[in-house]
Amino acid sequence: MENKPEYIEDLRIIKKVMEESSRFLSLSGLSGIFAGLTALAGAAGAVFAFLDGDLILSDEMFSSKSLSEINRIKVGLMLLAGIVLVISIALSLWFSWKKSVKKSQRLWTPVSRKLLTNLIVPLFAGGVFIVIFLIHNEWQYILPSMLIFYGLSLVSATKFTYNDIFYLGLIEILSGLAAAALPSFGIIFWSFRVGLLHIVYGLLLYGKYER
Amino acid sequence: MKVDISGLSKFFENRVRLGIMSILIVNDSYDFNSLKAALGVTDGNLASHLRSLEESGLVSVNKKFIGKKPNTSYSATETGEKLFRTHLKALEQLIRKQ
Numbered sequence: 001m002e003n004k005p006e007y008i009e010d011l012r013i014i015k016k017v018m019e020e021s022s023r024f025l026s027l028s029g030l031s032g033i034f035a036g037l038t039a040l041a042g043a044a045g046a047v048f049a050f051l052d053g054d055l056i057l058s059d060e061m062f063s064s065k066s067l068s069e070i071n072r073i074k075v076g077l078m079l080l081a082g083i084v085l086v087i088s089i090a091l092s093l094w095f096s097w098k099k100s101v102k103k104s105q106r107l108w109t110p111v112s113r114k115l116l117t118n119l120i121v122p123l124f125a126g127g128v129f130i131v132i133f134l135i136h137n138e139w140q141y142i143l144p145s146m147l148i149f150y151g152l153s154l155v156s157a158t159k160f161t162y163n164d165i166f167y168l169g170l171i172e173i174l175s176g177l178a179a180a181a182l183p184s185f186g187i188i189f190w191s192f193r194v195g196l197l198h199i200v201y202g203l204l205l206y207g208k209y210e211r
Numbered sequence: 212m213k214v215d216i217s218g219l220s221k222f223f224e225n226r227v228r229l230g231i232m233s234i235l236i237v238n239d240s241y242d243f244n245s246l247k248a249a250l251g252v253t254d255g256n257l258a259s260h261l262r263s264l265e266e267s268g269l270v271s272v273n274k275k276f277i278g279k280k281p282n283t284s285y286s287a288t289e290t291g292e293k294l295f296r297t298h299l300k301a302l303e304q305l306i307r308k309q
Contacts (some may be wrong), residue, residue, distance in 0.1 A: 007305050013226060014233045014299065021249055022237040110238065110245050 024115045024161045026100035026107060029210055031092030032202025038091070040195035042084035050076050078134075099210070115160040122153035147176030147194070162209070168201050218301030220294050222267065227252055227260045232269070232295045235287035240273065242284040261285060269294060 019025070050073045065073075100107045126149025133142050154169030172194070223229045230250045234241050241249075247257050264270040269291030273284045287295070 007302050010223075010226075010229060011299075011302055011306065013229060014302075017230050017233040017249065018237045021234040021241070106248055109249070110241060 020105065021109075022111055022160070024109070024112045025209070026096045026103065026105055026112075027161050027165075027205070028092070028095035028099040029202045029204065029206025029208075030095040031088075032198045032205060034091045034095070034202070035088040036195045036198030036200075036202060038084050038088045039198065040191055042080055043191040043195060046077055046080055049080075074139075111160055115157050118157040118160060119153045122149050122156055125149065126153070141180060144176045144180035147172050147179055149176075150194075151176060162205060164201065164205060164208075168197060171197060218297045218304070220298045222264070222269065223295065223298050225260065227256060228264060231257075231260060231264060231285075232287060232291065235270065235285060236292060236295055240284040240286045242282055246285065264291070 097107055126145060129149065130142055130145055133139070133145065151169045151172030151174075154165050154172060156169075158166040158169065223232060227250060231246060234246060234249060243257070243261075246261075247254065250257065261270060261272075265272055265285075269288055271286050271288050273286065275282055275284075
């Protein structure tokens with residue numbers, strides 16, 4: 001059958017073009033690994049620099065401190081969170097860019113724009129929500145809200161990239177709810193889920209799509 | 212061996228047109244420049260294939276302006292989608308039979 005390779009090539013092209021135009025596949029597993037490591041380093045920094053090495057938060061911890069000391073801790077924690085965020089985003093952009101060059105794909109496409117929109121909407125809502133908590137001095141639910149909104153943004157972005165992200169998002173949401181129920185354990189939940197999960201997922205994605 | 216090729220469409224014998232339709236099937240709409248980059252073809256080549264798809268009623272054109280820049284995006288029509296899916300099914304059957 002002389003036409004066979006022709007048809008097979010046609011089908012291969014259809015599959016490739018469909019996939020590349022509807023899913024952002026330059027997302028690198030390495031981004032996940034390094035985002036996780038950055039998050040863990042940030043959490044460790046928070047615990048040792050600001051929380052006297054205590055993993056479990058309690059009211060007594062704060063009642064023994066003066067108001068200015070507490071404010072110093074709050075500002076420090078926010079700065080630290082900002083630094084972790086910037087480093088993770090920069091690293092994930094860097095690894096995605098490298099992967100897209102390696103696979104000679106483009107980074108800025110209609111599908112990557114959709115992916116970003118779907119990520120940003122829940123993240124932005126969550127960010128504003130957390131700022132409102134800060135203004136009202138409600139600290140208890142900040143960590144759980146981060147987990148929940150981050151999880152939601154992953155779930156909403158998953159249709160434009162690897163399906164695996166869906167489960168990562170789901171686990172983040174569930175652990176956010178658990179953290180809300182047990183607020184004292186917030187840091188443990190946060191480090192475990194965000195840090196370790198990203199590393200595990202990064203390794204998974206890397207092994208599955210990049211080796 | 213008898214092969215049923217009734218589902219194959221001559222429109223999609225060309226790889227550029229095949230690529231265009233593949234993209235428009237999985238995306239609601241796609242703009243000219245993104246199509247060009249995704250398929251790696253020249254302006255003229257892409258434009259002529261898009262025109263022929265449009266004239267045959269397989270693709271619809273949506274022209275608008277973003278600021279002062281014209282932005283043309285394309286969508287698959289219902290006819291186009293049906294024809295492409297039939298073509299795809301025929302391709303798959305062909306391969307399975309051989």
